[in-house]
Amino acid sequence: MMSVSSKVGSNNANKVMSLKDAVSKYAVDGSTICFGGFIGRDCVAVVHEIIRQGIKGLTVIDDSKTDIMDLLVGAGCIKRWEGAYLGYGAIGLAPNIRRAVEKGVPQPIEVEDWSNAAISMRYLAGALNIPFMATRSMLGSDILKYNKRIKVINDPYEGKPLALVPAVRPDVAFIHVQRADAMGNAQVWGFTGNDENKVRAAKHTVITCEEIVSPEEIRRNGNLTIIPFYCVDAVVQVPYGCHPQSCYGYYAYDVLFCGEYHKTSSTREGFLKWLDTYVFGCEDHNAYCNKVGWSRLQKLTYLERQFNRIHA
Amino acid sequence: MMSVSSKVGSNNANKVMSLKDAVSKYAVDGSTICFGGFIGRDCVAVVHEIIRQGIKGLTVIDDSKTDIMDLLVGAGCIKRWEGAYLGYGAIGLAPNIRRAVEKGVPQPIEVEDWSNAAISMRYLAGALNIPFMATRSMLGSDILKYNKRIKVINDPYEGKPLALVPAVRPDVAFIHVQRADAMGNAQVWGFTGNDENKVRAAKHTVITCEEIVSPEEIRRNGNLTIIPFYCVDAVVQVPYGCHPQSCYGYYAYDVLFCGEYHKTSSTREGFLKWLDTYVFGCEDHNAYCNKVGWSRLQKLTYLERQFNRIHA
Amino acid sequence: MDGRNYTPAEMMAIMTCKEFKDWENVFVGIGIPLVAGILAKRFHAPHLSLVYESGSIGPEKMRVDFNVGDSSAADYALSLSSEWHVFGDLQCGFYDVGVLGAAQIDRYGNLNTTAIFGEGDYYKPKVRLPGSGGGNDIGSSVGRVVVMMKLERHRFVEKVDYLTTPGFLDGTPGARERAGLLGDGPSAVVTDKALFYFDSETREMYLDTIYPGVKIDDVKASVGWDLKISKDLKTAPFPTEAELNALRTADPANLIMGGARERDNLSGIDEYVKITLENAYRKEI
């Protein structure tokens, strides 16, 4: 029986901390984690900090998280992946994931296959604190054949086949949003992925955001607060925290930077050099932004704002 | 097996129709219906039109819908209620519901008891097109004892008791929102009740709104569109469509008008007179607003906007 | 006005407000419980967050709500969410305390808000009540439940006709856990005459605090079982003038505390708008 208090962080007005402290406190070795966003709003700065701190043995349970998983796998942080998608469409697997799965470099990872809807339902179950959700996905497929945690039942109301998937309760959810207040009320613009459910399912939640704003600013548009304060343990202001991924209304996808990453990471040596340059060579996210170049980041903001503006 | 096409209305750019036509087309005798909002954003104008048209034999499946149910029950439109709450807290049942349940006046109604969370989960199941949802509510209570459609299982993952509740698929959902475009993209400010799920669970959805706006206006704040066009069959502009209930950002609750209603409706004769004045005596919602008085309605708007404004 | 000039309903609101601690999340129902929440925020618990089943989380209370779905429930809320999410969050254990009323309660805090059977049964009750609403859900999953009801013998009964909301069920150890319930169950029963708590071993309701001027025998006579009394029985203090003032400002037309008949004291919509705006609680937003 889950104790009521196990999910309740302390409510307090100021949960602001540094990225370094938030990662070391909540992303401990061997923990189970997930990330917000859906490629856009990826928690890139958090992932760099996890790598910088040398966290090991992580299990990630998530939908489609190719870009940040490639970094984490290449850096040797990952023990297990329960998820739906690690790849670049027709291109195939990302470079580090391919090396880990095919050659065990730097180490093998366990992979358990689900679909995106199945992972979504697992988080919805976690958010409602029920042990499972039903779905009509995966029936008739080999996903069922190899994943015995999916149970096919004849449902007790209509008597038809249905798949059950178990709830996820990760130790921590890292979610990057556009705006949050110091108490953790977090507002998201653009598509919301499974974020509203991840923060409720997780035992702890760390919000990183483009801007910390006042509670009064939050209260002007409460409908955008998809994450209420009581789900949140830490708030960290990390402008450009998704680069090179996009952040709706703040900056566009940096396609050329990603291209460089792919080219460089096609060899293990190249990837390690990349890590040295952009992760270990930067003491924090601000140093990373310096290295990428603020002028470049500003151009991505300019580009995004030709298409998307936040109206609030 | 539900055919895919059974839930898909025709997509077209203009679904605007009159309230009269929308009600006669979708609220047919004997159908199963639900309403949006949660007292605030109640579909009062829709209910008046249902009564005006003399629709009979309705089943309503809903959470807490005292005020509009009292009208429908008193007018003899209701055959059955599956829901959680019909009353005014300590005051007890509403006048017409009391007469129907206690004396069968104007006719008896069937009542099936659920909790608000159970009804919420039944609509979530409907919205996901799965046959049931699990909940930890109602365990150990007499709700289970008298409602055999709630199934208690030992869940297959954790082995603990759990209640299952069946999906709802009403024939039609009536939802009042602040703003919608002619295609049916509907935006809600303030709490959202179960509206996002009701429209997905229902076979048809009728949106009534304070204002029809352009698709361009909708696109400026897509995060507020909790109801996408493909769930919607009809769009009706009905300013003050919730009076005497409140509509966030548009007008406050008319406590005195409601007080008059309660006093008047304490007798059957009084209620019938009230119906003659405000429903049968008004050919449409505009005539109702005339009778209530536009000056009074403007005062409620003024009052609301001292506290709530829509920022968009 | 002085601190001894108050109604039983006002005393009940003030005693309820003291059951909330600062920084808690309170799942409130309509009517007096809500006014108690507003009051707590203006006194000892300014960081209390109110949560409404309609989907509003952490509003600023600048005017009173006439129902849980009044647009006032959404005034400057921190998060405007959905009914189903709020019930999910309740089930996740995010809410510390809920406040419930009832027509009947038994010694283990089980509540009936569905029907008084009288000579009849569930299908033909003497009085049909509103039903569970969110009451069952709150009683099942919230951290602890504060019950508010009038102390009357037909309400405090040996056995409720219909168990709408579980308290400690049959009172045996682990009864709630065996049933699959998550919350800790009832913690207090606030009435118009006395305050009751529950024994942590036997799970039985006992008299903890009596209000000024109320006799123990009156309390015992209003309870349908052999009521246990605290060895350390306390007497509640009179409400303070500040408390009464705050209460009356929160509900300036006295429509919640005074009930429906108070409407007749208003000359019309203009006076209602005027009173509401004059007494609005303004925080800088």
Place this chain on the structure above:
Amino acid sequence: MDGRNYTPAEMMAIMTCKEFKDWENVFVGIGIPLVAGILAKRFHAPHLSLVYESGSIGPEKMRVDFNVGDSSAADYALSLSSEWHVFGDLQCGFYDVGVLGAAQIDRYGNLNTTAIFGEGDYYKPKVRLPGSGGGNDIGSSVGRVVVMMKLERHRFVEKVDYLTTPGFLDGTPGARERAGLLGDGPSAVVTDKALFYFDSETREMYLDTIYPGVKIDDVKASVGWDLKISKDLKTAPFPTEAELNALRTADPANLIMGGARERDNLSGIDEYVKITLENAYRKEI
């Protein structure tokens, strides 16, 4: 540029776009399928709504998306929703057509995007592929599926190593319904050389349309079973200049259609921003 100067990928995008009807809701995956959706909107299906699994519904496509979670996927969307809601809506039957790629397909349209076993098995595959993503969900529940893939013999196989996404399963009548699946299954397979449809009785894929300059024997040799051919075999028209122009404007730096190597043709971020803005599709918003 004339209508005969085009790449196989461009032909595939243009043939796919013709599989969408106006007013449909299309659940799009990333890459070429998305460009096909943009193209359809600019030609015969201006009221097409694109839906992305990240939660975006009905965006205006003014720039190309590099992934389904690119912020561009949300540009002026009619509704910005959640992943779980979009998958729920898929399961409700609100989406008419989905587009999927695959590494392997069999004659009944079953797809493999998980692993090529080679000498090994699921646990030690020759090639580990990305996995289902939303592919299985789309194949399970969407109205109909359009498959896009290169026509190669190691892809068009007698039996897929791993059945990630159900087509018509074993092809027996009612096989999908018996399994509990809702959607109607695959309707078309668009390749770089030919277009295939499925027989409504036998559920078997057959060659319906061959592209200009492609020989039937080439097609047959690229399929790992005895391919049926339509009695009414058609030849696709060349793409029009207008189609090719629209396609190239939609993907102005040729980064989607041309692939990763095209990045090297850009001098840097300034040129990329310039090209994107110059070619942005401006509707009055």
